[in-house]
Amino acid sequence: MRTKTIQIGQRLLQALPSVLGIVIISFVLTRALPGDPAVYFAGMMADEQSIAEVRKALGLDRSWIEQFFIYTGNLLSGNLGMSLSTGRPVLVELLTRLPASLELTFAGLGLAILVAVPLGVLAATRPGSWIDHLCRLLVTAGVSLPTFFTGLFLMYLFYYLLGWAPSPLGRIDFLSIPPPHVSGLFLVDSLLDGDLETFWASLKQLILPAATLGLFALAPIARMTRAAMLNALSSDYVRTARANGLARSTVLGTYAFRNAALPVLTTLGMVFSFLLGANVLVEKVFSWPGIGSFAIEALVASDYAAVQGFVLAMALLFVVVNLTIDVLLTVIDPRVALEA
Amino acid sequence: MTAHPILSVDGLSVDFRTRNGTVKALDAVSLSVAKGEVLGIVGESGSGKSVTAYTVIGLLDTAGKPVAGSASYDGMDLLGARERDLSDLRGREISMIFQNPRAALNPIRPVGKQIEDVLLRHNQATRQDARQKAIGMLEKVKILEPEQRYWSYPFELSGGMCQRVMIAIALACNPRLLIADEPTTGLDVTTQKATMNLIRDLTRARGMAVVLITHDLGMAAAYCDRIVVMQKGKIVEAAPVAELFKRPQHPYTKKLIAASPGPDSQLYELTAMPDELQSTAGAAARPNGQGGKPATPASNEVLLEVKGLVKTYPRRNGAAAGWPWSKARKGADDFIAVDGISFSLGHGESLGLVGESGCGKSTTSSIVTRLLDPTAGQVILAGEDITVHKAARFARMPQRTRIQMVFQDPTESLNPRFSAADSIADPLKRLKGMKGAKPIAAKVAELADMVGLPQHLLTRFPHQLSGGQKARVGIARAIAVEPLLLVLDEPTSALDVSVQAVVLQLLDRLKRELGMSYIFVSHDLNVVRLLCERVIVMNKGRIVESGTAEAVLKNPQDPYTRRLIAAIPHFEPAKM
C-alpha cells in the first residue's frame, strides 16, 4: 500500500512538466499577438502616452525572461488580467461561468459512458450480431458528426417539430428562478434546496445539449470498449479461464472486462480533451452561459486576455482530469509501477 | 493398450473457414489415452496437434468446425455436449496448460486468486478455506514462500514460476486428464527440465492421464509412454516410445527422428536423404571415414581476438522517469550484460557460444559484429582493433565486409518491402560498390545457387517464401561480401527441426567452400556441437567453461555446464 502512495505521489510530480509546458505555451501565445500587444491592450482611443503606460504596466518593455517571470507570478496570484469586454477580472468571469460548463460536460460524458460501455461490451461478446453492426455504425457515424450540426438537428427535431424540449436558451427557462448558489451546478443545488420544480426545469434545459455532447463522446468510448474487450476475449488468459471451466460471468467480468477497462480509462482522457473543445461549440448552439460562450464573445471582441485565460483554464482543467485518470490507473493496475 | 481409455478420439476431422476457402485442419484423427498413461502428440508447426486438443476440450476457434468423427471422455460425448456441461468438465475432469505461461495468466489478478477462482467454480473449496487450499497448491508446485506469492501478479514472477502457477491451477481440482500444449516452449533449458519433471511427478502421484503436445521428439521420448506423430492434419504413426524410435515405420517419422540432433549424431546423418537442392554438395558433406566434422582443420593463424569485453546498461530508475533532464545515476546500479569476456578464433575455425537467455551471448555477438559499442574491451579482427570506431561509423567502413551475420528470425531479418534479390543485392551495392543491374543480377544469381535458392524465387517477397527459403536468403546476403567471419545468432531456432537439419548442412558446406570462420550462438549444445570445434559456455555475462565441443559435452567441468547438458531432452534409441 505504501508503494502505491509513493507511485501516486510520483504521478502528481510528473504533472509538473506538463503544467510548466502549458504556462510556457500560453505565455508565448499572449506575446505572439500580431503587432504590438500594447496597442491592443490600450484600446482604440489610446494615444502614444497611454500606449507607453500600458506597455510599462504589462511589463512589455522588459526582457522576455523577466516578462515570463512576471507572467508566472501573476498567474500564481490568480491574476489573469482584465477582460476588455466586461471590464471585470478574467479570473472572476471564468469562475462564475465554470460550473455551467462543468455541469454540461460531465452530463455529456456520463451519458456517453452509460450508453457506450455496455454497447461496446455487448458488441464484443456477440461479434457479427445486429448489436455489433449497430455499434460499428454508431462508432463510424458518431466520429463523423459535427457537434454543432447534431445540436442544431436535435433542436429542430425536439424543439421546433415535436415541441418536447424547452426553448434552447440558457440553463433554465426565464420563468424559473436559479437555485441558491452552493456548487454552481443547477441540478445539484436545486436538489440540495429540495426544489424539484427547479431541478426539473434545469434538467429539461440540460438534456438536449448534454445529449449532443454525449453522441459525440459515445463513438470513441464505444470503439475502444469494443476493441479492448475483443482483445481481452481473444487473449491467452481468457482461454485459460475458459479451459478451467470458469463461469461465463466470471470469464467476462473478472477476466475480460477488468482488463479491458484499463485502455478504456486511458481513452477517457483523450475523449475529455475532445469534449472540452466540443463543449465550446455546443454552448454556442444552445446559448449555454458557460466559459465557452464567454470565450467566443471574447474572440469576436478581440478580448485577448479573456481568450488566453480561457485557454489556460481549460488546459489546467484537462491536466487535473488526466491526473485523476492516472491515479485511478495506478490504483487499479498493478503493472503501472513497472512501466514508469 | 489394454486399460480402458479415458479419452478416445475416433476419425475426427476439423475444417477451418478462411479467406481462401475451407482448409482441412484435421483429417480422420483417431487416438486414445488410458488412465495413468502419458501420450505424446508430436509434429511440426501446422500439423494439427494443437487443434486436436482444442477440439477435444471445446475451445476451438469459431472458424473451425468438427465435420466428422467423435470424441468422448469416459464415455461422455464431447463434440455434441452442451457448453454448460463441457465447462463443468473443464478444470474439474480435464484441464489444460499452455505455452507462454505469463500471457496465459490474468495480468491484473493475484495468482492465488486465480487458483481460488477454479476451486470455487468447481465446488472444491468454500469461501473460508479457498485461500488455504490455494496456498497449499502453490506449495505442491514447489513455489517458495507460498503465502507471499499468493498475492503476486504474473509480471512479478519468472516464466518458470508462472508455468508452475498454471500447473497449480490445472491440478487444483484433481482432474483425471491433463492436456499440456507445448508447456515448456519459451522457457530456458534448465527451467524446461524442472517444469517437465514437476508435471511428471504430480501427475504420476495422482494416477492422471496426460496428453503432451510438443514439437520436440527428445522431450516426447523422455516423458511419454506412447507417441502419435502428426503431419498435415493426419496421424502418420502411433507406437509405444521404444518401438517408435527403434523401428519407425513411416518415412516422415524417420525423417523427424533423423533430423533431431542427439549427443552422438553427426551432421550428415540429420537428413535421411540429402537435400534435393544440393545433392552433390550433400554427398560432399559426408567425409570419408567418420563424422561430419569439417575436413579442413582450423589453422593456427588467429583471425579474431576478443579481450576483456564489458557491456553495462544503466538500470531504469522509476522515480526519474518522465523528467527529461534527469539521467539515471551512473555506476553501481548498472546492469552488467557482459562481464569481461575474452576468447580468440582462428581462420576457418568455428566457435560455439552457448548459454541460456540473458547470459550475454547475444550482446557479445552484437559487439563482435560491431552493431553495438562495448563499455570496455577490444575486438581485434585480423590484427586491427575495430572497437576504436563507433558502431555507427563502422557501418560504412571497408572493414565492414569482413564480419557479417545471420539472424535468429529469418522472417524478421528481411525487409518486407524488399524482394529476395533486393535483399541479397543490398550489401553488394553498399559495401562492394557494385553498379549496373546486369553484374549485380549475375552475382545475386550466383549467390542464390550457392545457398540452394531456386532462381525463380528471387523476385518474391518475404511473405511469399517459406521459413527455410527465407533462411537461405539471409545466408546469401551475409556471404555476398565474402566475409572472413560469419556470426550465426541462433540461425535455426525459429525453424522446424527438419528445416533446421538442412540449414545446418548448408552452413557447414559453405564454411568449407568459402573458408569462413563461424561464431555460432545458441542455447542448444547438441546443435552447436554439430558445427563447431570449440565451445564457450556463458552464464550471467561470464565464461564458465570452454574447450573442444567433444570435451565440454562429454566431460563438463563446471556445475552449470553439467546442469545445462543434463537438461537437454534427447533420445538414445540404443538405451531404450
Next chain:
Amino acid sequence: MTVMTLSLRHFGYVMGENPVTAGAFALFAIIVLLALFGPWLAPYDPLATNAVNALQPPSLAHPFGTDHLGRDVLSRVIVATRLDLGIAVSAVALSFFIGSALGCAAGFWGGWTDRVVGRVTDTIMAFPLFVLAMGVVAALGNSVENIIYATAVINLPFYARVARSETSLRRNAGFVQAARLCGNSDLRILATQIFPNILPPMMVQISLNMGWAILNAAGLSFIGLGVRPPDAEWGIMVAEGATYVISGEWWLALFPGGALMLAVFCFNLLGDGLRDLVDPLRRT
C-alpha cells in the same frame, strides 16, 4: 511492374469484399471533383444575393433552398468544398511532414531527441486540442492561413506519435540490423528500410485524421474564426443558418452540415478500409 499489378489486384479484391469501402472511394472521388471543378458545376453564383428570393424552401429551381440573402444554398455548398478540403489537406500535409520527420528521428535515435520530441508533443497534448487551436488563431490573427497552422499544430502529435512508435518497433528489427551490416548509413536506413514500412500505418492515420481536420476547421469557422462572410464555407454556413433553425428554416443549416458530415464520414470509412487493406489483423 509485378508489384503494381499485384497490389492493384489486392486492391480490387479488398474493394470487392468491402462494398462500403468501395462506396467511400466513390464518394471521395466525387468530393475531389467538386473541389476541383466546383465553381463551374454550381448552378448559380454563390455570392449573388437576391432579397426577393430570401429564405425559400427547397424547390426545383433551388434544390437546397435559398438563404436569408437569397443566395442559392446548393451552389454555396458545392463551391465551399474547395475551401474546406483545401484547409484540411494543407493542414494534414503540414503535420504529416513535420510530425513524421520528428517521430522518425525520435523513434530511431532515441536519447535526447526522443525526450525533446516527446516533451513537445506531450505539451501540445496537454491542451484540449480544439481549445488550443482557438488560442493559436487568437494569437496569430484571424485568417484562413492561421486556421491551417492551428489545425496543423493540433494534428502534429498524432503523426509524431504514430511515426515514433512504428519506427522504434523496427529500430532493432533484424532487417534493420542486417542493413547496417550491409553498410547502410543511418539516414539511408531510415529512408529505404524504415520509412516505406511505416508508411501504411501513417496513411491510415492520414485518412482518419483528414476527417477530424475538416471537423476542426469547420468548427473554428463556426465560432467565427478564419473564413469571413460572404465566402462560402460549410462551418460558417451552418453558423449563419443556426439562428433560423428555431423558426423552422432548416435547410440553411442542414445542407452544409450534411455535406460536412458526409465528407468526414467518407474519410473515416476510407481510413477503416485502408486499415483493413494494410493490416487485416487489426480489424475493429
